Amino acid sequence: MLKTSAWKKGLAWVCAGAFVVSLAAATACAPTATSEPTEAEEAGDAAQTVTYETPEPDEYGVVTAEQWKDIYPNQYATYVKNKENQPVDYAEENGPTEDTTTIADEGYDAAEAEANAAEKVSYLDTNPEIKILGLGYGYAKYYTEPAGHVYSLWTVTHNGRISEKSGAGCWACKTPQFSNYVDENGNEVFKEKFLSMDGWFTEGISCASCHANDPTGFEIDRAQWKDAMGADVDTVPMESVVCGQCHCDYSMAPETGIPTSPYTGGLESMSPENALKFYDDNNFVDWTYESTGAQMLAIRHAEFEFNYANGGSPMINMINQATGENYTCNDCHMGKATAEDGTEYTNHQWTVPTENEELIAENCSMCHKDLAGEIKAIQDEIMASEHEVGLRACLFIFNFEDAIEAGTLTDDQIAELQYIQRAACYYWNLEAAENSEGAHNPDFSRELIASANEWLDKGDEILGVSSVVDDVAAAEQTVMEHTAA
Structure with a gap:
């Protein structure tokens, strides 16, 4: 099957002119020309037509990278x-x-x-x-x-x-x-x-x-x-x-x-x-x-x-000054790059924005004087709170296990505490599994940690013993002793 794309003055015409998008906003891929441009095309009087043949798919119908x-x-x-x-x-x-x-x-x-x-x-x-x-x-x-x-x-x-x-x-x-x-x-x-x-x-x-x-x-x-x-x-x-x-x-x-x-x-x-x-x-x-x-x-x-979701992150709600549109995942993790011949393309090396010097210089620096420092401050705060509530959830489980062994709980209390464990760990896990470590949406991260603590408060009330972490190092030691047992 043959596909044709034509390019002229910032406009991409796809499928015989049926669809038009701005090059500045386009994040899909533009192919490299496989045919020589005509004299008129070189002069800019006509769109350059790029024709290529879609490679043969594999046994699963996938064209490989x-x-x-x-x-x-x-x-x-x-x-x-x-x-x-x-x-x-x-x-x-x-x-x-x-x-x-x-x-x-x-x-x-x-x-x-x-x-x-x-x-x-x-x-x-x-x-x-x-x-x-x-x-x-x-x-x-x-x-x-x-x-x-x-x-x-x-x-x-x-x-x-x-x-x-x-x-x-x-x-x-x-x-x-x-x-x-x-x-x-x-x-x-x-x-x-x-x-x-x-x-x-x-x-x-x-x-x-x-x-x-x-x-x-x-x-x-x-x-x-x-x-x-x-x-x-x-x-x-x-x-x-x-x-x-x-x-x-x-x-x-x-x-x-x-x-x-x-x-x-x-x-x-x-x-x-x-x-x-x-x-x-x-x-x-x-x-x-x-x-x-x-x-x-x-x-x-x-x-x-x-x-x-949840009102959107600060970044998604901001306007990218380079495009005039709201930021997307690609803007930060697959930033635009320029080849040696001047061709602009989307970088397909997935990175964090602080590792992309060109992105920092040409985009992030418009609003951030020290993006890496700002991100580190957020991550240090969120990761510390996330770690602490995770340790607290462990202490709650230990207290729950002790109460079961002591036989001091009713069936209804056990059922309620089982759900508290499910819910508290859900909120902790939702925060802990997210890869930005708080940088994407720090307020939402704080809300999740607060929700986990609220569920653990309910569990402590039923058990009559606190799981609150007063000393992080001591809590870590207790947890490590249990993991070694």
Whole structure:
């Protein structure tokens, strides 16, 4: 199939002139010309026509990132740079067995990749509360600083969390090949086991995850996300919607195994209270806490909700002075870049804005004198409060366990305390799993921490003993002693 794009004076004409967008606002990809311009085109008297043939899809119907590299060389080159965000232990564990699931291109700094991996920490070491609050679930076994999206298939199969019980839904945000397989075979696929498909997929998170096989536009890869977004799927910028399909909260539906976000009415429904009620009403239970019987929830990284729901984050509500539009995920994490030949394109190396010097100089500095300093101050505050409420939740669980062992609780009190554990840990986990560590929406982070404390206050009242952390170091020691027992 042939596709044609024409460019002239800041306007992109797609599909024979049926659709027009401003180049300044466009965040989909523009291909490199594969044919020589005419004399008139060189003079600027006519639009330059760029014709290219869509590469042949693989067995799952996916055009891989590597197949686009000659048509989109700048985007591809920066995409490969994501290999520099290497997983912990990747070099060591990948030694004897060749990794066939991470893009093989060598256009990155391998030494920097290994250095970055060596600097990554395990959150189980820095935040021992995770081992207690997640006891019985995968994230209490393995929880490190995240790696680049290009390693998604390697990471999901080497993270120490997968077992024979894991469902196929765990593939959903790791490869567009799985999504296409579901499209072809139906939602019954989600009832299969994860390990039954081990070795099937070879393309991690890549072009097709956001663009399908048409890099000039966007397409949602995870179908249920459209239901969660409701009518707002047409009002939120698509470059953020496609990020949100995986950077959101979701859990596996009890009956179907489908990764399901706990919303039914778009942005207005995306409050923590509505989400918790959705999980309660639909009997979502990720695991049962063995010592207390509490039915627990495991919360995924809800960056989309932190930015677009609950009134929106400060950044999303600001106008980007470079574009005249509200900021999107791409503006900060996939900033515009300029190639050596002067071509402007979207950088496909996913980074935090403080690592993008060009973005800081040309955009962020318009409003921020010291963006890195501002972010650090927010993160230091939020992470300290998050850590403290996590420790407090551990102390509450210890007190709950003691009361059960002593036989001092009625059945009704046990049931109420079980729900308090579920709810308090839900609010803590929603905050703790979000990757910005408070930077995206500090006020919302503070609200979540306050809600967790309110639930724990209720639990303390029933138990007649306080779980409030008066001494962080002492609480850490108590938690570590329990994890070692």
